[in-house]
């Protein structure tokens with residue numbers, strides 16, 4: 003998919019940012035963005051994007067439409083990204099796993115909500131019926147934003163991820179039914 007495949011200017015507060023689909027040329031910027039985040043913010047992700055080959059593999063999967071992704075840029079700087087992992091060859095072809103990461107300096111302005119809503123729109127277009135999101139139990143901001151958008155806790159996995167210091171953390175899995183949530187989001191826009 004090329005950079006021109008999807009591009010949208012979104013006003014937020016007194017400024018605006020660009021939402022677009024990434025391509026392989028964005029690997030350096032994405033890797034640098036991941037390295038600038040607190041390690042704890044990466045813990046819930048199934049793949050560790052602080053490792054460059056993992057970023058390359060992710061962008062290849064986006065290029066092959068095996069997963070969906072969006073970047074948010076402000077004045078050319080990457081300030082957020084979101085993704086929807088799909089597994090069409092599994093027994094859960096109707097399920098997508100959403101991830102969203104907003105840079106520390108860009109949080110609290112509504113960007114996370116917008117990126118989740120846009121990723122939702124992508125999921126609807128792909129015929130996805132159920133979306134799950136995972137996060138560590140202490141990511142209260144993430145739990146709040148997903149709850150507000152209609153997600154409910156579905157599972158708690160004890161000591162499921164181990165950080166670089168060897169400490170284990172619980173993972174919460176939240177989920178929502180796409181049709182119901184899409185209708186609620188459309189009504190609130």
Ligand SMILES: CC(C)(COP(=O)(O)OP(=O)(O)OC[C@H]1O[C@@H](n2cnc3c(N)ncnc32)[C@H](O)[C@@H]1OP(=O)(O)O)[C@@H](O)C(=O)NCCC(=O)NCCS
Nearest residue numbers: 101102103104109110111112113114115141143144146147
């Ligand atoms: C979770 C995350 C994506 C939220 O992004 P954000 O841009 O700061 O969120 P928004 O500004 O869009 O907030 C939307 C709503 O979420 C809730 N919220 C956001 N941050 C919150 C916080 N720290 N405490 C309580 N509620 C919060 C509020 O209801 C907020 O609405 P309001 O601003 O109208 O009150 C961001 O904190 C992040 O990247 N965290 C690290 C990675 C992560 O945990 N990702 C989620 C796993 S998929």
